[in-house]
Amino acid sequence: MIKLELDSVTKIYNKRAVIDKLSLQVRDNEFFVILGPSGEGKSTLLRLIAGIEKPDSGKIYIDSKDVTDLPPNKRNIAMVFQSYALYPNKNVFENIAFPLKMSKLSKQEISKRVTEIAERLGIKDILEKPVTKISGGQQQRVALARALVRDPSLFLMDEPLSNIDPRTRFSAIKLLKSIQKEYKKTFILVTHNHAEAATLADRIGVLHKGKFEQIGSYTELYERPATRWIGEFIGDVPMNFIDAKVFNIDFNGEIGFRPEWVSLEDKVFECEVESTEVIGDSYYVSCRIGENQIVVRAERQYEIGEKLGFSIKKYYKYIEGKLAE
Numbered sequence: 001m002i003k004l005e006l007d008s009v010t011k012i013y014n015k016r017a018v019i020d021k022l023s024l025q026v027r028d029n030e031f032f033v034i035l036g037p038s039g040e041g042k043s044t045l046l047r048l049i050a051g052i053e054k055p056d057s058g059k060i061y062i063d064s065k066d067v068t069d070l071p072p073n074k075r076n077i078a079m080v081f082q083s084y085a086l087y088p089n090k091n092v093f094e095n096i097a098f099p100l101k102m103s104k105l106s107k108q109e110i111s112k113r114v115t116e117i118a119e120r121l122g123i124k125d126i127l128e129k130p131v132t133k134i135s136g137g138q139q140q141r142v143a144l145a146r147a148l149v150r151d152p153s154l155f156l157m158d159e160p161l162s163n164i165d166p167r168t169r170f171s172a173i174k175l176l177k178s179i180q181k182e183y184k185k186t187f188i189l190v191t192h193n194h195a196e197a198a199t200l201a202d203r204i205g206v207l208h209k210g211k212f213e214q215i216g217s218y219t220e221l222y223e224r225p226a227t228r229w230i231g232e233f234i235g236d237v238p239m240n241f242i243d244a245k246v247f248n249i250d251f252n253g254e255i256g257f258r259p260e261w262v263s264l265e266d267k268v269f270e271c272e273v274e275s276t277e278v279i280g281d282s283y284y285v286s287c288r289i290g291e292n293q294i295v296v297r298a299e300r301q302y303e304i305g306e307k308l309g310f311s312i313k314k315y316y317k318y319i320e321g322k323l324a325e
């Protein structure tokens, strides 16, 4: 079942289409991540889905209902912001209970629901504390609890983990993923953090120039980039894109290969080492071959000027920056 559909949605700011005829379908129970560099329109897209912004053209459907002209409170969505937007004068319980206040639920029912969700998120012990006196990780859980307690149709999250310190972040990511699976809800999360996207997403949409440059799992994006831009954006180290002729391949275009798609045992080509970067337990060696610079993954450091023999085990062909089938 389709939970959310965007049909050719455009949003213009200062005569520029920040979102440009973008179409998307997100399935029920899917964890969809919108990934992209700063300023590509990720937050704008989320605000359009939420109804905080109106598109200049195009349609938005939630549960097959046209919500394009509906305000946020009529869309049955919950949104968690980077800042959490908690009420500073209220304690944890009151913050979580707030969305239920408007409903006709009894005090006992509200209390039951808040306690249940707080228990699940591990914040039951701090229900009486003011939100200003709890940690960033706990604030994130409160914001999540407040969103979950209403049982909305769709969760929208704008960089909800970016204010959490790196150590807590890992457990926060795990929690978010398990909550989504357990509650069987559709989540749409905006981030510029690749590791977060890779861990959380069923599918990632990479936003570039107002459109999704590619949509797929992180593995798909990494293993088979649809464009040169994706190959360079996804991964710790950009993919190599080099004229096919450099490697004696009879093709009018470029070949793209990851630094680890190279064998250093099988010495078909040779390059000259310029520098080495260490990432984790791998060595990424920048190497010159003719006019071109490539990066290959190695098991050790190489001296500058050293000659490195290699062959390419796997590559894709690209014409004008696009994957050639």
Ligand SMILES: Nc1ncnc2c1ncn2[C@@H]1O[C@H](COP(=O)(O)OP(=O)(O)OP(=O)(O)O)[C@@H](O)[C@H]1O
Binding pocket: 013, 014, 018, 036, 037, 038, 039, 040, 041, 042, 043, 044, 045, 192
């Ligand atoms: N209300 C607005 N009025 C005018 N321009 C805007 C408005 N909101 C966003 N923009 C512009 O639209 C572009 C996209 O902004 P947006 O915040 O959606 O990007 P983003 O991908 O979420 O960036 P970041 O990761 O830095 O938050 C930017 O150039 C921004 O300056």
